[in-house]
Amino acid sequence: MWPNISAAPFLLTGFPGLETAHHWISIPFFAVYVSVLFGTGTLLYLIKDDHTLHEPMYYFLATLAGTDLMVTLTTMPTVMGVLWVNHWEMSHGACFLQAYCIHSLSIVESGVLLAMAFDRFIAIRYPLSYNSILINSRVMKIGLGVLMRGFVSIVPPILPLYWFPYCHSHVLSHAFCLHQDVMKLACADITFNRIYPVILVAFTFFLDAVIILFSYTLILKTVLGIASTEERAKAFNTCVSHISCVLIxxxxxxGLTFIHRFGKHAPHVVHITMSYVYFLFPPFMNPIIYSIKTKHIQRSIIHLFSGHSRA
Known part of the structure; x- marks a missing residue:
């Protein structure tokens, strides 16, 4: 059977009932969009340009920034198209590709946060062996493993979308394509597409969160065992940025899962808003957190914008 790509295009949704205010709503969205591009772009440039940042911790941070950048570039063009110029239509192929990128990048981000937790675990628990354990080749393998897990694991539920017939409404519930939205419009057996994501979430987001929590339990135990109060504060401070990003x-x-599962009677605008918070808030906050909490990043930013050369 050939892919079903010639049917009527999908229709994206902005903020129902607030269509006349879309131009005003687009202002904060555009401000966040630009801020994310500037923040993540600056982090990536600094880590590439400053040789003092060529360490495992910052390599993982660069991967996180790159993931945040790609999430934003994947979702925001269609969002701004809807809010700015009322561009509602989206072809099947473009929709499925966008859904694939959004979901795979979310899994990648979870994996990057797990890798960063492993980095902090080694740095605090085994400081003398840190450089011998996290050598560049091992860091690269971890990074590739995180990327492969994200981009391969999401293929099974996305591929069937190309062959499903769509005889229901073609109206999606967001200004971007999500797997759970598209599959509901299919006139086919979507049992696999309902079950697989639940299993995938359990073995990615949930498992990653449990391992991160366990890692920080051991890290906290180690930090509390340090005799010097100053050294204890210094050790814990190296984890603050990552803990903040994990929590966000x-x-x-x-929050998004809770709204989708238990907020069926909540206004639709609440579901939409929570989706935007999920996709925009972490990319917006991560560069800010690391700029404020990481002295090496602060120093590199000062050098960059003051025009001074680095020692």
């Missing part, structure tokens, strides 16, 4: 990511994941 997983709180938004839990």
């Amino acid at each position: 990511f997983y709180i938004t994941v839990i």
Whole structure:
């Protein structure tokens, strides 16, 4: 059977009932969009340009920034198209590709946060062996493993979307394509597409969160065992940025899941708003957190914008 790509296009949704205010709503969205591009772009440039940042911790941070950048570039063009110029239509192929990128990048981000937790675990628990354990080749393998898990694991539920017949309404519930929205419009057996994502979430987001929690339990035990109060504070401070990013990511994941599962009677605008918070808040906050909490990043930013050369 050939892919079903010639049917009527899908129709994206902005903020129902607020169509006349879309131009005003687009202003904060555009401001966040630009901020994410600037923040993640700056982080990536600094890590590439500053040789003092060529360490495992910052390699993982660069991967996180790159993932945040790709999530934003994947979702925001269609969002701004709807809010700015009322561009509602989206072809099947473009929709499925966008859904694939959105979901795979979410899994990648969870994996990157797990890798960063492993980095902090080694740095605090085994500081003398840190450089011998996290050598560049091993960091690269971890990074590739995280990317492969994200981009391969989401293929099974996305591929069937190309062959499903769509005889129901073609109206989606967001200004971007999500797997759970598209599959509901199919006139076919979607049992696999309902069950597989639940299993995938359990073995990615949930498992990653449990391992991260366990890692920080051991890290906290080690930090509390340090005799010097100053050294204890210094050790814990190296984890603050990552803990903040983990909390922001997983709180938004839990919030979105809670709204979708138990907020069926909540206004539709609440569901839409929570989706935007999930996709935009972590990419917006992550560069800010690392700029404020990481002295090496602060120093590199000062050098970059002051025009001074690095020592």
